[in-house]
Amino acid sequence: MGLSTRIETAVAEAVAVGQGAGRATPPKLAEALHYATAPGGARIRPTILMSVAMACGDDRPAVSNAAAAALEMIHCASLVHDDLPCFDDADVRRGKPSVHRAYSEPLAVLAGDSLIVLAFETLARQSGQAPERVAQLIMTLAQRTGMPGGICAGQGWESESEVDLSAYHQAKTGALFIAATQMGAIAAGQESEPWFELGARIGEAFQVADDLRDALYDEATLGKPAGQDDLHGRPNAVTEFGVQGAISRLKDILGGAIASIPSCRGEAQLAEMVRMYAERLTPVVSPSRVPGE
């Protein structure tokens, strides 16, 4: 089974548990769980998680699968809640109507809540196989999702008049990439600490790439509203360094990411994966597309 099929299967199976096949359950909310998670985006976070797990030996594949599905469900939940009218008020996500547009605002709140819960349930279900790894996976995912340092904290900074920029960026975008590398290592029975830096650097790179896309692309290309950072006055690497400055910063960060990979069996393949993402993340900019330069 290819990596992508493996991830899709893991996510679909985990979501199906939440949909409660054959049980009396509210049908629209059950449908919304599926709608919010499939078809997915690039599945970058679970792909990183799986790649690290495989680089570390992947000796408990069911645990890695659960970890990948749990992480992706948290990511999807965050998209559903971020799109709500009180945040980005986004009509479109992944090229289709956002969950609150397709279903309703109550169902979007509940779909997000249910996916968060399902993520932890999916991990706990593997406890018989590897209780210590599962407990660590739950701790790591919780700390990178909630308060004080997870993506909830990242969003929370946007309600403050004075923002700790480094804490904001690490929580808002970095957190789930750190979760990805660390959970991959934990799922394969390795220490998580040496994998922090790789996750943090990929997160930084992703933030810069996202800033570039937000500034350069239109809604049709992005599959979601463009120019949101400017509109909401959010900090953005393009505003800070200019387009070319942001692109070289992106390359530096990814170089650092590759250098940080802990020595392990699959080190070379992992470096290759980061290089591949680097190419995909770096926008091709023709001079005419560069605003103000």
Place this chain on the structure above:
Amino acid sequence: MGLSTRIETAVAEAVAVGQGAGRATPPKLAEALHYATAPGGARIRPTILMSVAMACGDDRPAVSNAAAAALEMIHCASLVHDDLPCFDDADVRRGKPSVHRAYSEPLAVLAGDSLIVLAFETLARQSGQAPERVAQLIMTLAQRTGMPGGICAGQGWESESEVDLSAYHQAKTGALFIAATQMGAIAAGQESEPWFELGARIGEAFQVADDLRDALYDEATLGKPAGQDDLHGRPNAVTEFGVQGAISRLKDILGGAIASIPSCRGEAQLAEMVRMYAERLTPVVSPSRVPGE
């Protein structure tokens, strides 16, 4: 330490972890976590949980404390999200402004999300002490919180035109009472299954009592808006059976609850607790307060 102090301490300590003392974290969201959880209401669910744990021997008090705090945080999160404009649009909760009124709608969504995550983190933190119990506690709490059978499912039914009433009630109100009795047993190393019925019956009784209060009392007495069921066309035992009918139904259910208590060391005390709740739950109705009778 009295039961009530023990619960307040457990909740306060768990919430303090989420507030991240000394770390760079968004201050308003950190404050909202405290605001949403203190001062609490009657803390009925964690009191039931603790009472069952104590009736079963309570041989791992730290695990019981974590379970009680986790359950109460899920309950508080559900109140914060239920009060949102897209659900009940409630201005008042526990006699003070609801979280979205006191802070903002984005911070209310995030406070609810963070409390859900923190609940699972609080449990996972105890894994070193009792890994099997913790894994079961996480599974039980998740199943009674999310989809397909938890309080999220209960809320989800309110977006359906055709409602499975029994599934709706068990998920909406019953779920966290079932979690309370079962998690109490698990925390003390006992089987959870025999404790299902006690939780389910207390949940039913609580639903009927809530229906009575909603129909009979005003906002000042309730500390939240009254007449909400009527307003939102939600099913209600008073509409179905009348006031006196609902009161005798309440008494029957509580009698059944007491009869269902599994034999254990603290059986008599537990029966006493249910009797005490029965008195507290049953509204004192003077003939002049009974509308339409």
